[in-house]
Amino acid sequence: MRLTPATELEYRCKMLQNHMAAEGLDAIIIAQNADLFYFTGTVQSGCLYVPAHGQPLYLVRRDAARARMESGLKEVLPFGSPKDIPQLAAGHGYPEPKKIGMEFDVLPVALFERYRKVFPNAQFSDATPLIRLVRMIKSHYEIHLMKDAADQVDKVTRRVRDVLREGMSDLELAAELEHTARLNGHLGLIRMRVFNGEMLFGHTFSGTDSAVPAYTDTPFGGVGPSPCFGQGASYKPISRNEPIIVDFAGSFDGYLVDQTRIFALGGLSDRLRKGYDDMLRVQELMKQIVVVGAPWGEVYDRCLALAVEMGYADSFMGAKGSQVSFIGHGLGVEIDEYPFIARGFQDMTFQVGMAFAFEPKVVFPGEGAVGIENTFYISDEGLKQLTYSSEELVILSR
Amino acid sequence: MRLTPATELEYRCKMLQNHMAAEGLDAIIIAQNADLFYFTGTVQSGCLYVPAHGQPLYLVRRDAARARMESGLKEVLPFGSPKDIPQLAAGHGYPEPKKIGMEFDVLPVALFERYRKVFPNAQFSDATPLIRLVRMIKSHYEIHLMKDAADQVDKVTRRVRDVLREGMSDLELAAELEHTARLNGHLGLIRMRVFNGEMLFGHTFSGTDSAVPAYTDTPFGGVGPSPCFGQGASYKPISRNEPIIVDFAGSFDGYLVDQTRIFALGGLSDRLRKGYDDMLRVQELMKQIVVVGAPWGEVYDRCLALAVEMGYADSFMGAKGSQVSFIGHGLGVEIDEYPFIARGFQDMTFQVGMAFAFEPKVVFPGEGAVGIENTFYISDEGLKQLTYSSEELVILSR
Structure with missing residues (x-):
């Protein structure tokens, strides 16, 4: 059993942020298990908020203690639901995202609607092609x-x-x-x-x-x-x-x-x-x-x-x-x-x-x-x- | 290895149509494997079109021959993509659906968009609660x-x-x-x-x-x-x-x-x-x-x-x-x-x-x-x- 080195995670995030810059995305919110494992080093219930610049925020419903133990990311934050994201992101100095990417090929319609309600003014697009390019x-x-x-x-x-x-x-x-x-x-x-x-x-x-x-x-x-x-x-x-x-x-x-x-x-x-x-x-x-x-x-x-x-x-x-x-x-x-x-x-x-x-x-x-x-x-x-x-x-x- | 009896499938479809009538749905399009197994008796690549009245249409990309062998449904039709659905449904005398249910809790956003483009004038809603009631x-x-x-x-x-x-x-x-x-x-x-x-x-x-x-x-x-x-x-x-x-x-x-x-x-x-x-x-x-x-x-x-x-x-x-x-x-x-x-x-x-x-x-x-x-x-x-x-x-x- 190996833990993904923090340097690996940092590099992966940096590569994703490069692609985000090219696409003009302010944030990507990652929710699917395989992508979570790749970008956080563990699989917990929650999501990863990747801003255009700065540290990604691993928002964990359960289990936050395991996330801290298994993930090399600096910012692991307990959260209850997508509703908490704007406040948690703002608390880290990240601007309100206008263009957000999510995993449209795997994210169910009902769950997507919950995220969309949290950011009613944002424009959403499919982040999977960018994630695929990094993971490839x-x-x-x-x-x-x-x-x-x-x-x-x-x-x-x-x-x-x-x-x-x-x-x-x-x-x-x-x-x-x-x-x-x-x-x-x-x-x-x-x-x-x-x-x-x-x-x-x-x-x-x-x-x-x-x-x-x-x-x-x-x-x-x-x-x-x-x-x-x-x-x-x-x-x-x-x-x-x-x-x-x-x-x-x-x-x-x-x-x-x-x-x-x-x-x-x-x-x-x-x-x-x-x-x-x-x-x-x-x-x-x-x-x-x-x-x-x-x-x-x-x-x-x-x-x-x-x-x-x-x-x-x-x-x-x-x-x-x-x-x-x-x-x-x-x-x-x-x-x-x-x-x-x-x-x-x-x-x-x-x-x-x-x-x-x-x-x-x-x-x-x-x-x-x-x-x-x-x-x-x-x-x-x-x-x-x-x-x-x-x-x-x-x-x-x- | 047992094949689901046709009478089981008929009854399940009838129960779903009862719930559809109560909700005013003209059609439910089922795409997820577990639901397909329950309503068709097999799992093939494709979808099941359930009209408000009449036989459901099992639209199969692959493998249609296996679908015919394993499913007790009367109507198994080869199809290429969601674009074919309106014509196949019309060919069976089913009216153009105005209200369509799909499985919002499991259907990915990108796939849903493909279906939505096929029925641009229809109103879509979550069919999963109805499917759950039948399957329960x-x-x-x-x-x-x-x-x-x-x-x-x-x-x-x-x-x-x-x-x-x-x-x-x-x-x-x-x-x-x-x-x-x-x-x-x-x-x-x-x-x-x-x-x-x-x-x-x-x-x-x-x-x-x-x-x-x-x-x-x-x-x-x-x-x-x-x-x-x-x-x-x-x-x-x-x-x-x-x-x-x-x-x-x-x-x-x-x-x-x-x-x-x-x-x-x-x-x-x-x-x-x-x-x-x-x-x-x-x-x-x-x-x-x-x-x-x-x-x-x-x-x-x-x-x-x-x-x-x-x-x-x-x-x-x-x-x-x-x-x-x-x-x-x-x-x-x-x-x-x-x-x-x-x-x-x-x-x-x-x-x-x-x-x-x-x-x-x-x-x-x-x-x-x-x-x-x-x-x-x-x-x-x-x-x-x-x-x-x-x-x-x-x-x-x-």
Whole structure:
């Protein structure tokens, strides 16, 4: 358990204030857990008031004592409700804000209305794009945490060899891997920003189930244990000669990595073996073309073009009719951060400090799915890979 | 894995339309996963358009084929974005809605704006209170699902005797219990409606950790594994002669129950033993006074009064300064449904079909916490208890 260093928090706040200045914002009020963790170092019930200049105010309903203990911020103030904010801000010499940013992509309408009533003369706008820009550039400290998460997910992946057996259900395999993850510090929680975003430790499933599309914006969906939660592992028994997918998100001290590896008992069809090798080729292409300054959307387009050229127009990143329009996603505190290696992002470019998962995958309905996923970051010396489990197809003869 | 019967869905929609008529709403557009599951029988990416009269339209972006397979609704229509709604509704003969309800407590501002642009002349209001009123009355079918969840949580609770040992960490114990739960059909997911609501399988912790308040609106908080997720089990080793709390939510086929039991290795202080017995007395009082027509807030007030009379003014439902103002909460698809057995709910009364968890607890900082929690429902014959694990303090001599 680590506490986010105060210097990290100061730098993050400074970066946000730089973006605020460019947008002419007088204040940003942050209310969502993942953003609170990033900018305060803890998650308490309350909000963070970030003025255009000066120290941010962490306004905490509960628990203020824990906030003081866990947060490196200088100003932790108990508060009761948004109504208290104007007085607390004025008490610190901050002018009445005319332009306020809030997290429009996650803040519920009813809660927003409460804040709006508190500042009836202010103009509100969406602060999430600015928050995303700050969070997208990882510090060395953050990359260290992600390395710990990569160690965790490697332990989970190696555990598959010990526990995998014919006839066990996808859910039983998932339960074993989740157990291993928890014993290795997995928080049990994967934060996802998108509305209705729900994810457990990842997706563990086999054969035909791996090719079933779900409501999630992912290339693999899965049947899941119930229509109530129709994604991931189901009660399907694992058979010989079918792909077993272990798409697992490591989660350590608040930071995530994402990795996918493929296993099989017996063997795999030529189509699946070739599909897997071809996805490694897509990964190789990505490694060559992700350089500082390259547009996200261009990397997407070129990788997609290679997949199409190799014959996967109808199977790349999902079964025909359910294909997703991305191949990679930034991650850190949440699983869906900038950058998006996705269609249309031609104006956003790769920069030093970005971390992302890249997951070229092919899906053959009625047969199964294969692919690879690793988490990368861009260091001063170029692209580095954070997740490191062996990339060979694991074919177990038992 | 069960599919929600079409008759259930029809009845739920009819009840919602009754409430809509009373409020003068022309349509409700439902977008959140838990509500979608309740009203459609599945969770897909999309929304449910409920007109004042006639069949609801399930508009599905992905995956429409699964929606048709899993939902008992007659009208499942593929759609691309909210822009398609007016045409799809008109195509079914539904008039242009002037008053539309949406889920203001969970719908993000940015998504709401997209819907509002689609219906520029409509007046929008919060549909969540109406949805809550429908969901609060459980059918026999729903109670059956909750009974299955009660079986699951009993298995988890009995598992504690097998795995508990001195020196293991709270997290290790939690991991064992989560594993047992998953092998018994636990979805791994606990849906919570409140903004920023986050919960894993429940809260497993021991001794002083059980008395640490957290950001969650719960009597027990816990330290958690990291400031990023500061609730529940931590790395604290379990010692002799301290309370071990297993507050666990069963989750089966989309329905929840909540149960808390207390264990100890060696023994417990007289104060904690007496505290536990006294919380059983609070539970006994609740069983006597929860009758059809009794106001929720009155049950809260009387149970609180008994706790205060027994000397727990500063420890009941949280440590002094962190006390919560409820003793029970409705549950079903989400862990925070109507009814709220909480301060101030004097106008809402108990009715046949309601299901709720009741959790009188006392917290002694620096020592630990004890209490009991069970899930109940109100049948035609009166109050029934769904969770049934032995209510004796489990003192293990090993």
